[in-house]
Amino acid sequence: xxxxxxxxxxVFIVVILTALIIYFNSDNKSDYVDTTIAELPSKAGxxxxxxxxxxxxxxxxxxxxxxxxxxxxxxxxxKSNDYIYEGLFEIFYKLQHDTLxxxxxxSSPVPNKFSSPYKIVQVExxxxxxxxxxxxxxxxxxxxxxxx
Numbered sequence: 001x002x003x004x005x006x007x008x009x010x011v012f013i014v015v016i017l018t019a020l021i022i023y024f025n026s027d028n029k030s031d032y033v034d035t036t037i038a039e040l041p042s043k044a045g046x047x048x049x050x051x052x053x054x055x056x057x058x059x060x061x062x063x064x065x066x067x068x069x070x071x072x073x074x075x076x077x078x079k080s081n082d083y084i085y086e087g088l089f090e091i092f093y094k095l096q097h098d099t100l101x102x103x104x105x106x107s108s109p110v111p112n113k114f115s116s117p118y119k120i121v122q123v124e125x126x127x128x129x130x131x132x133x134x135x136x137x138x139x140x141x142x143x144x145x146x147x148x
Contacts, residue, residue: 043117092144
């Protein structure tokens, strides 16, 4: 192979590698996005409470769960208004009387501007406890709902 062919092959490889790097590092609008919103029963005099989950990324490898007073699908969580859970772990909840129990691997900081008719109790689980809830849908036997 001559110098000229070597040069063109090298330029071609550099262009292909650059294009691949840009594609896989960009927030492409055609990436996978799945958003679900569950509205909890409301009470008079209080704003509604929503549990929202968004999964996105080329392989669906990013997740955020938000407990919020705002139910729009294109949400931007705010630490002062919302409970925010980031990471690819399951979250379960249970509404019992005036208390919302959140079962999670990592607790969220308590937002100072969040308004709710429910007392929110975060139950931090260790990994074996979380796996026990997931296995054979044991969370259903305990009266929990999975944030989906």
